[in-house]
Amino acid sequence: MPKNNVYSSQKKKKTKSVEVKKKQTKPSVSGVETKKKDMLVAANWKMNPGEIALAKKLFLGVKEGMRKIKKTEVVVCPPFVYLDTLLDLYTGKKIGFGAQTCFSEKEGSYTGEVSAGMIQSLGARYVILGHSERRAMGETDKDVRERVQRVLEVGLTPIVCIGEHERDNDGKYLEVIKDQLQELFYGMSRDWMKNVIIAYEPIWAIGKSSNESVTPHALHETAIYIRKVLAGLFDKKSAISQTILYGGSVEPNNASELIDGTQVNGFLVGHASLESQDFLQIVEEVEKYAQR
Ligand code: PEP
Numbered sequence: 082m083p084k085n086n087v088y089s090s091q092k093k094k095k096t097k098s099v100e101v102k103k104k105q106t107k108p109s110v111s112g113v114e115t116k117k118k119d120m121l122v123a124a125n126w127k128m129n130p131g132e133i134a135l136a137k138k139l140f141l142g143v144k145e146g147m148r149k150i151k152k153t154e155v156v157v158c159p160p161f162v163y164l165d166t167l168l169d170l171y172t173g174k175k176i177g178f179g180a181q182t183c184f185s186e187k188e189g190s191y192t193g194e195v196s197a198g199m200i201q202s203l204g205a206r207y208v209i210l211g212h213s214e215r216r217a218m219g220e221t222d223k224d225v226r227e228r229v230q231r232v233l234e235v236g237l238t239p240i241v242c243i244g245e246h247e248r249d250n251d252g253k254y255l256e257v258i259k260d261q262l263q264e265l266f267y268g269m270s271r272d273w274m275k276n277v278i279i280a281y282e283p284i285w286a287i288g289k290s291s292n293e294s295v296t297p298h299a300l301h302e303t304a305i306y307i308r309k310v311l312a313g314l315f316d317k318k319s320a321i322s323q324t325i326l327y328g329g330s331v332e333p334n335n336a337s338e339l340i341d342g343t344q345v346n347g348f349l350v351g352h353a354s355l356e357s358q359d360f361l362q363i364v365e366e367v368e369k370y371a372q373r
């Protein structure tokens with residue numbers, strides 16, 4: 082774990098606007114197209130399934146299918162109350178476990194909240210933060226930033242969600258993405274940023290079907306844009322190596338086109354992670370692009 086503070090400054094930097102060039106096949110921020118990379122697929126079960134027996138069944142299906150997956154890491158994020166039981170069902174290394182949110186305080190009188198330290202003490206390694214469904218319940222960028230800090234401090238990996246409500250033709254959505262990245266990561270030390278996973282989840286694409294998801298071209302452009310903003314906040318090298326996932330109606334039939342050359346390192350999967358076979362098919366598509 083890095084020795085320095087997670088954030089060196091709380092003040093927001095004014096950065097120049099970042100342009101994204103259309104029809105760019107070799108993005109200048111990376112110089113190489115995504116071919117073989119470290120890949121990760123995370124399952125966001127949300128408030129599903131409805132009882133522990135079904136959660137066990139779903140997990141055991143994923144566990145069984147993971148036998149043939151060699152290089153892609155999978156992270157299962159069940160509801161808090163199932164975490165401990167599912168952790169007990171697995172001793173391997175290919176599947177990690179995560180929570181779907183946590184609170185920023187260490188402990189105390191915060192009824193209903195769960196701390197990063199509690200999640201870490203169970204043996205989970207990830208926490209999804211700033212999901213749009215949490216933001217819709219009132220979570221702000223400031224809340225997310227405080228939670229990211231706490232999660233990193235206890236040694237967990239935050240999967241930090243960003244994404245616009247709608248895609249307009251004037252490119253305002255790019256400003257939304259840039260503002261979110263600045264609010265969340267300005268002042269963070271590069272050493273800590275390496276431990277962060279960004280999940281680009283356009284809200285308009287969440288919970289739909291594969292034909293309403295983002296197009297591969299639009300995803301490619303946005304991933305390049307995110308890396309360019311990160312290059313401004315950190316440096317080009319960190320921006321290139323930053324793990325970025327895509328989430329929003331990834332299903333077995335669009336997983337391949339959304340991973341092929343789009344500059345993302347995997348997916349955050351919602352509804353399709355509730356059927357083990359669908360989820361595993363997505364993981365198998367990602368596996369084709371994974372290296373280890
Ligand atoms: C999500 O909400 O994180 C998500 C990706 O959902 P879905 O795959 O259902 O769009």
